[in-house]
Amino acid sequence: MVLAIDVGNTRIKAAVFEEDTLLEVFVFQPELLQKEIEKILKKNKNMAHLVVASVGKIDKKAFLEWENRLIVHFFSHQDVLPFQNLYATPTTLGVDRMVLAAGATLLYPKKNRLIIDAGTCVTYDFVDADDQYRGGAISPGLRLRYESLHNFTAKLPLLVVEKPSHFIGNSTHQSIHSGIVNGLVYEIAGFIDEYAQSFSNFIIILTGGDTDFLAKRLKNTIFANSNFLLESLNQLYLYKLNND
Ligand SMILES: Nc1ncnc2c1ncn2[C@@H]1O[C@H](COP(=O)(O)OP(=O)(O)O)[C@@H](O)[C@H]1O
Ligand SMILES: CC(C)(COP(=O)(O)O)[C@@H](O)C(=O)NCCC(=O)O
Numbered sequence: 001m002v003l004a005i006d007v008g009n010t011r012i013k014a015a016v017f018e019e020d021t022l023l024e025v026f027v028f029q030p031e032l033l034q035k036e037i038e039k040i041l042k043k044n045k046n047m048a049h050l051v052v053a054s055v056g057k058i059d060k061k062a063f064l065e066w067e068n069r070l071i072v073h074f075f076s077h078q079d080v081l082p083f084q085n086l087y088a089t090p091t092t093l094g095v096d097r098m099v100l101a102a103g104a105t106l107l108y109p110k111k112n113r114l115i116i117d118a119g120t121c122v123t124y125d126f127v128d129a130d131d132q133y134r135g136g137a138i139s140p141g142l143r144l145r146y147e148s149l150h151n152f153t154a155k156l157p158l159l160v161v162e163k164p165s166h167f168i169g170n171s172t173h174q175s176i177h178s179g180i181v182n183g184l185v186y187e188i189a190g191f192i193d194e195y196a197q198s199f200s201n202f203i204i205i206l207t208g209g210d211t212d213f214l215a216k217r218l219k220n221t222i223f224a225n226s227n228f229l230l231e232s233l234n235q236l237y238l239y240k241l242n243n244d
């Protein structure tokens, strides 16, 4: 059994895997890390491996206390990967993006793949059919957009994400919802269109905390899977065990 942990900039996501099968997902705040892992281990006595991809602030040391019970692995740029990394600065590529690119390469062989992760930030990653990672884009995530409008202005309130009721925002609240939600949907649709001009065929995977909210607003055919990073972590770990 493998316990896969994704430390993002907002939340920690954890999943229990038996071979290829995802058994259970846990989502929690960084402060609860110790308690949550203990709970998961208590429930799953056959856990043998703990694998981590972190772009968050959590210290590696937080995981070391389990080293006497589990094989602990932190993914990094030193790991063997199923794709060739063409990023000009490969060591600054987010480990989460690296793992997503690996998961897409392994789970969707011989295809052009665009992975969109709508988390704290929205990241776009492209791996072509020859398994070359080309890079992508980084933009502010949905909640970050709401917080930025509030934090960097005097008059704008902090709102929670909501479906805009008016495309032509008829109040401050509706103008913000329309600007942020429609703006992000147009951004994603625009990126997809631009990729479509260079690549006649590619699959699109949408993941991250805003997957469901965004998937129903996008017209393109996409694989919407909020657990794709966790599944990619497990896939890359199985790949590592077979290739080390
Ligand atoms: N309970 C929640 N707490 C925080 N963000 C949430 C929650 N539920 C959904 N979200 C959405 O998830 C996004 C963050 O996604 P997440 O995958 O948790 O980020 P990260 O991987 O960067 O930690 C936010 O933009 C927010 O709109
Ligand atoms: C872009 C990110 C902040 C996204 O983080 P997330 O939204 O998943 O919390 C992370 O992938 C990161 O720190 N990247 C480093 C820069 C790069 O990927 O080029």
Ligand SMILES: [K+]
Binding pocket: 117, 118, 119, 120, 121, 122, 123, 208
């Ligand atoms: K992201």
